[in-house]
Amino acid sequence: MISVLLLQxxxxxxxxxxxxSFLVLTILFVGVMAGFGASSDETETIYVYSEIDATPWLELxxxxxxxxxxxxxxxxxxxxxxTGELNYALEIQNNNYQFLIGTEDPDQxxxxxxxxxxxxxxxxxxxxSRVTGEESIREQIETELANPTLSxxxxxxxxxxxxxxxxxxxxxxxxxxxxxAIYTIFYHLINIVxxxxxxxxxRLILSPIQKWQMYVGHLFYCFLIGFLQIGVVFFIFxxxxxxxxxxxxxxxxxxxSYVFAIVSLGMxxxxxxxxxxxxxxxxxxxxxxxxxLGGAFWPIEAVSNSFMVALSKGMPIMxxxxxxxxxxxxxxxxxxxxxxxxxxxxxxxISMGVGINLMxxxxx
Amino acid sequence: xxNFLKKDMTVLKRERTELMILILMPFILIxxxxxxLRGIWSEEGEALNMTIAIVxxxxxxxGNDMFQADIEQLELSEQEKAMIDSTASExxxxxxxxxxxQSDELKGMIETVDxxxxxxxxxxxxxxxxxxxxxxxxxxxxxxxxxFLGRGExxxxxxxxxxxxxxxxxxxxxIMESFTQSFNFQTxxxxxxxxxxxVDHSSSLETLxxxxxxxxxxxxxxxxxxxxxxxxxxxxxxAASTIASYAYVEKKQHVLNRIILxxxxxxxxxxxxxxxxxxxxxxxxxxxxxxxxxxxxxxEQLTLRFWLGIALISxxxxxxxGALSALLTSIAVRLDSDHINGLFAGGxxxxxxxxxxxxxxxxxxxxxxxxxxxxxxxxAALSAYIQWMQGTGxxxxxxxxxxxxxMAGCLFICSLIIFPKRRRIA
Numbered sequence: 001m002i003s004v005l006l007l008q009x010x011x012x013x014x015x016x017x018x019x020x021s022f023l024v025l026t027i028l029f030v031g032v033m034a035g036f037g038a039s040s041d042e043t044e045t046i047y048v049y050s051e052i053d054a055t056p057w058l059e060l061x062x063x064x065x066x067x068x069x070x071x072x073x074x075x076x077x078x079x080x081x082x083t084g085e086l087n088y089a090l091e092i093q094n095n096n097y098q099f100l101i102g103t104e105d106p107d108q109x110x111x112x113x114x115x116x117x118x119x120x121x122x123x124x125x126x127x128x129s130r131v132t133g134e135e136s137i138r139e140q141i142e143t144e145l146a147n148p149t150l151s152x153x154x155x156x157x158x159x160x161x162x163x164x165x166x167x168x169x170x171x172x173x174x175x176x177x178x179x180x181a182i183y184t185i186f187y188h189l190i191n192i193v194x195x196x197x198x199x200x201x202x203r204l205i206l207s208p209i210q211k212w213q214m215y216v217g218h219l220f221y222c223f224l225i226g227f228l229q230i231g232v233v234f235f236i237f238x239x240x241x242x243x244x245x246x247x248x249x250x251x252x253x254x255x256x257s258y259v260f261a262i263v264s265l266g267m268x269x270x271x272x273x274x275x276x277x278x279x280x281x282x283x284x285x286x287x288x289x290x291x292x293l294g295g296a297f298w299p300i301e302a303v304s305n306s307f308m309v310a311l312s313k314g315m316p317i318m319x320x321x322x323x324x325x326x327x328x329x330x331x332x333x334x335x336x337x338x339x340x341x342x343x344x345x346x347x348x349x350i351s352m353g354v355g356i357n358l359m360x361x362x363x364x
Numbered sequence: 365x366x367n368f369l370k371k372d373m374t375v376l377k378r379e380r381t382e383l384m385i386l387i388l389m390p391f392i393l394i395x396x397x398x399x400x401l402r403g404i405w406s407e408e409g410e411a412l413n414m415t416i417a418i419v420x421x422x423x424x425x426x427g428n429d430m431f432q433a434d435i436e437q438l439e440l441s442e443q444e445k446a447m448i449d450s451t452a453s454e455x456x457x458x459x460x461x462x463x464x465x466q467s468d469e470l471k472g473m474i475e476t477v478d479x480x481x482x483x484x485x486x487x488x489x490x491x492x493x494x495x496x497x498x499x500x501x502x503x504x505x506x507x508x509x510x511x512f513l514g515r516g517e518x519x520x521x522x523x524x525x526x527x528x529x530x531x532x533x534x535x536x537x538x539i540m541e542s543f544t545q546s547f548n549f550q551t552x553x554x555x556x557x558x559x560x561x562x563v564d565h566s567s568s569l570e571t572l573x574x575x576x577x578x579x580x581x582x583x584x585x586x587x588x589x590x591x592x593x594x595x596x597x598x599x600x601x602x603a604a605s606t607i608a609s610y611a612y613v614e615k616k617q618h619v620l621n622r623i624i625l626x627x628x629x630x631x632x633x634x635x636x637x638x639x640x641x642x643x644x645x646x647x648x649x650x651x652x653x654x655x656x657x658x659x660x661x662x663x664e665q666l667t668l669r670f671w672l673g674i675a676l677i678s679x680x681x682x683x684x685x686g687a688l689s690a691l692l693t694s695i696a697v698r699l700d701s702d703h704i705n706g707l708f709a710g711g712x713x714x715x716x717x718x719x720x721x722x723x724x725x726x727x728x729x730x731x732x733x734x735x736x737x738x739x740x741x742x743x744a745a746l747s748a749y750i751q752w753m754q755g756t757g758x759x760x761x762x763x764x765x766x767x768x769x770x771m772a773g774c775l776f777i778c779s780l781i782i783f784p785k786r787r788r789i790a
Contacts, residue, residue, distance in 0.1 A: 018703045025711040032733065033718065066534075084590070084750035085734055087725050091576075099575045102754065103585040103725070113538035116573055117545055123572070128553060137556060144552035149510045149518040150457070150544045154537060156528040157488065183710030273381070276702070280609045281382045284602055284709040285389040292397065297723055299530075311396065 004209070004217025005224075008191065012225070019184060019225060026180040026233050031240075033176070034169040045070055046111055049077040050092040057092050060118055067114060090115065095123060167299075167329070173242060174324050175296035177233045178317055182262055182287040185226040189266040190276050192218050197276070215356065219263055226259040250327040254337050257344040258320035264352035265316060271358025294318035319344045368628075368636035375610060376640070386606060387648050390599035391655055394592055414532055415475045416465075417484040419498040424458045427504025434509070452508050457547070458499055461521070464543050474539075488524065494532040497540070498522040511551055577754075585753060592662050593749045594722035596652045597742035600685050601716060603644040605709040607637055608692030612702045620697065630783050637693045638776060641686030642679075649678045663753075673752045677761070680768045681745035687775035688741065694779040716740040721747075744768050 012019060045068045048054065048061075054071065061069045069090070072080075077089040081102035088108050091098045097115055099108065129138050195201040204214055234251075238244045244251070269286060273279050291297055293308070294315030312318045319340035326336040376383055431452060435445055465476045479487065484496040503519045510518035521540060525533040577584045614620050623633060653674065656662040663670075695704045717723060719736050720743025737743040748764045 015701070015703070018706060021707050022711060025707075025715070029711075029715055029718075082751055082754055082756065083747045084585075084721065084725060085747075097573055099573070101575050101577050101584040102750070103590045104587045105725075110534045110538050112573065113535075113542060117538075117542050119572055121545060121549060124549065124553075132557070140556045141549075141552045144555050145548055147518075148544070148548040149507055149551050150547050151518065151520050152523060152537070152540050152544055153520050154523045154525065154528065154533070156533075157524065157526050179714070180711065183706070187706045187710065277606070277609050277613060278379070278382050278385075280702070280705060280709060281602065281606045282385050282389075284605075284713065285385060285393075285599070287710070288598075288714065289389065289393045292393065292723075308397075 001209075001213035001217045001220075004204075004214050005221050008188075008218065008221035011191075018187065019229070022180055022184045023229055023232060026177055026229070027236060029180075030173050030176050030233070030237065034172040044068065044107070044111075046090055047072050047077060047080070047086060048090045048092055049074045052092070052094055054092040057097075057119075057122075060122055061115065063118075064114060067111060095126075170242070170325070170329055171299050173234075173237055174321055174328065175291070177230050178258065178320050178324075179287065179291045179296045181226045181230050181259065182290070182317075183283070184229050185222050185259065185262050186266045186269070186279070186283040186287065188222045188225055189218075189263070189270060190279050193270060193274070193276050193279065219267070222263050222266070223256075223259055226262060227255060230255050230259065244328045247327055247331065247333060250332075250334050250337050251324065253334070253341060254320065254323035254327055257341045257348070258316065258323070261316040261320070261344040261348040261351075264348040264350075264355065267355030267359070268351040269355075271355040290315050290317050295321055316344055316347050319347075365632050365635060368623075368632055369639055372607075372610075372636055372640040373643070376644070382606070383644075386599075386603060386644070387651050390595055390648070391652055394595050394652070394656060395659070397591060397595075413473060413475075414494040414535070415477060415492070416536065417479040417487060417493045417496045418462070418476050419479060419481050419484050419496060420458065421481075421501045422458060422499045422503035424456055424504050427502060427508065428453060428455075430505050431508040431512075435512075438513075448512050452512060455508065455511070457504055457507055457519075460547070461499070461543060464539065470539065485524075488526065491526075494525070495536045496524040497536075498524065511555075585750060586662075588660065588662055589753065590750070592652070592656050592660075593746055594717075596649060597681065597720070597745045597749075598713065598717040598722040599652075600645045600648050600681065601688070601713045601742060602709055603648060604641060604685050604688040604692055605705040605713075607641050607644065607689040608696050608708075609702060609705045611637060611693040612696040612705065615697050615700070631780065634690045634693065634776075634779055634783055638686040638690040641689030642682040645682035645685045646678060649682070653678075670752075673758060674749070676758070677745060677748045677752060677765075680748075680765050680772075681741060683772040684741035684745075684768045684775070687772040687779070690779040691775045691782070694782040698782050698784050716742055719743060739767070739771070741768060741771060744771075 044066060048058065048069050048071050050057075050071070051074065058069055058071065061067070072089070074091075077086070077091075077100060080086040081089055081100055084102060087103045087105035088099050088101045090111075091100055097119055099112065101108070125138055125141065128141070129135070192201070195204075201214070205211065231252075234244055234255075265286075269282060270279065273282050293311050294300070294317035295312055296317050300309075300312055300318060300321070323337040323340040323344075326332045326340075330336070432449060435448055435452075438445070440448075462476070464470065465474055477493070479496075481498070484493070487493045488496055498521070500520065500522060503521075506516050506519040509515045521544070523533075523536060523540060525536070527533065575584075611620075620633070624630065653663070663674075692705060692708055696702060719733055720740040721734075721737055722742055738747065744764050744767050748761050748768075751761060751764075752758075
């Protein structure tokens with residue numbers, strides 16, 4: 001078992017390019033998408049164009065903490081909406097606004113609600129000062145509004161110290177790291193198929209080594225590579241302005257059980273596909289599909305459809321994300337990750353069992 | 365040349381499973397996500413569907429009565445008392461608040477259920493509801509006190525959610541803020557003008573807001589359309605690594621050496637990979653677009669002109685991906701390793717997909733990302749498809765076509781340069 005593992009490690013030492021390139025790719029990608037260093041508390045940018053001088057409206061709109069309104073020319077807006085670079089743009093008219101829509105976008109709803117509110121208030125204020133003709137009435141109303149009759153308080157069950165922008169950065173970091181690790185793991189698992197094809201596997205079977213030892217040696221190697229890749233990426237980013245929580249225990253358990261589930265999934269796929277080329281074609285599609293459905297590319301909370309939610313519950317990456325978010329973002333301990341971790345382990349054991357059975361059946 | 369192509373096609377045809385996966389898996393994914401998206405963005409523009417629990421701990425009538433009793437004890441003239449009485453009894457803040465969820469705009473999107481505090485907390489924990497709105501005890505009473513007598517802190521609606529910054533929280537908060545803002549505004553105006561001015565003159569103003577589209581058909585691109593195209597242009601990239609992966613097998617099984625020995629030029633070999641790439645991508649796109657039109661009515665315009673345009677864009681995209689297959693083939697043969705295909709399928713494709721906007725438009729990312737994205741084959745093609753669907757003329761798409769063709773040309777030339785010279789193919 002140890003010698004099989006060592007053999008794999010020697011192989012990796014000889015051609016470390018693939019492992020390293022995935023590592024570099026993950027770091028670069030997360031870096032570009034989420035930014036290195038601490039966040040500058042980013043807000044959502046909405047692009048605005050107008051044929052009139054829209055400065056007074058812009059000042060009002062930009063009082064928001066969530067949105068940043070930026071002016072572009074009408075032509076830019078039209079081109080960008082047309083080419084799909086922007087889903088929508090906001091046109092400010094004399095006393096009104098309009099959305100120029102290219103592609104439907106659910107985020108537009110909350111933007112529209114906000115813009116609507118701002119415009120409605122300002123229009124009424126303007127109207128009242130016009131009707132009453134009093135200059136001071138505006139200030140009087142504003143003073144009165146500063147001390148409102150009705151207010152809202154929001155309380156969150158899962159509170160975290162992170163802003164929206166921060167959450168999406170962590171989403172990208174965790175999601176992308178878990179996603180790219182799938183490729184590394186799957187790619188190294190192909191070695192088993194290659195060894196079977198080239199005959200190394202059969203020669204090893206003739207040696208005193210047990211079959212389970214060969215499997216364990218290979219699988220443990222893949223596990224190690226996957227675990228190290230995830231670990232190294234998190235480790236590096238913890239120095240690049242990401243606070244990943246101090247509880248290394250639960251984090252390590254969560255990563256380990258996720259990697260185990262993915263290694264097992266790889267074995268299941270290899271039970272179905274038999275040549276390295278088939279695996280080359282299937283693996284990325286399985287990985288991407290799983291990442292999309294399991295919420296590695298966008299937060300799963302944004303999905304309301306019950307069918308999608310049900311599907312996501314079948315994706316190991318969903319539980320990996322859940323466990324890591326619980327520990328890293330919400331600083332929860334072992335009790336919080338117990339459920340996702342046990343589902344990952346169960347998933348791992350089942351697909352490993354089915355996968356090895358299928359592979360052995362193909363052989364005979 | 366023709367023979368090479370025939371060989372490639374025969375090899376691919378033999379690997380039926382793989383071809384099926386390459387073509388059908390993306391479709392299954394589009395279908396699954398498409399069904400889901402239908403739920404999110406359905407035809408009536410109902411962008412979401414959520415349930416909110418309302419915990420009514422306040423009794424509107426009791427609050428009102430209590431306030432009336434307070435008024436009775438104040439030292440005011442009978443006339444003033446009567447006026448406050450009659451105005452206050454008309455104010456039903458809880459009913460008003462509940463009514464907003466019954467409005468036409470929100471009715472289809474948000475469902476409200478009355479629950480006790482315990483039930484609501486349980487339901488929130490189980491993810492059955494998205495938010496809890498508590499109308500606390502003495503809500504009406506405190507509000508009336510503040511409104512008419514300027515006493516106390518006013519009242520507060522309590523919102524409880526899973527996570528503070530989630531999509532749903534923002535929507536609910538926005539709805540509640542709209543309500544409180546207009547409520548406070550009216551109150552403020554009433555206080556300032558002593559009730560002499562009725563603010564509800566909004567009918568005299570033109571209606572606020574609205575939407576326009578750029579498309580000549582006057583319909584925005586639906587999420588389903590964007591998604592179908594975004595996914596399709598991403599999945600065609602996998603064809604490139606698949607073809608190059610087969611080329612690597614040919615190299616390993618000495619097929620390539622035999623071909624070179626027979627005196628055929630490597631250009632022929634590379635070109636056959638290029639054309640195989642084009643054929644697979646075209647096949648993929650035809651099947652993806654046809655199936656999603658037939659099954660999901662993704663594309664409604666069925667004019668010949670529309671489809672010819674789509675076919676042209678697809679063909680040019682196919683050329684770029686074909687050239688990528690040629691390049692990957694050359695690299696795999698040159699390095700004598702399949703790693704490059706693994707890296708391309710695993711990493712580079714995903715990066716391209718993000719940069720090119722296959723998952724979501726790039727406007728929220730730094731500008732330079734969008735600019736790089738325009739230079740990825742999938743990003744350029746996505747942009748061309750979207751413009752064409754919005755009714756842009758073909759002549760306006762020329763820059764994109766030119767970009768893709770130049771890209772294809774460069775990649776192809778690179779692949780010729782990288783392909784090992786005769787004696788170096790070991």
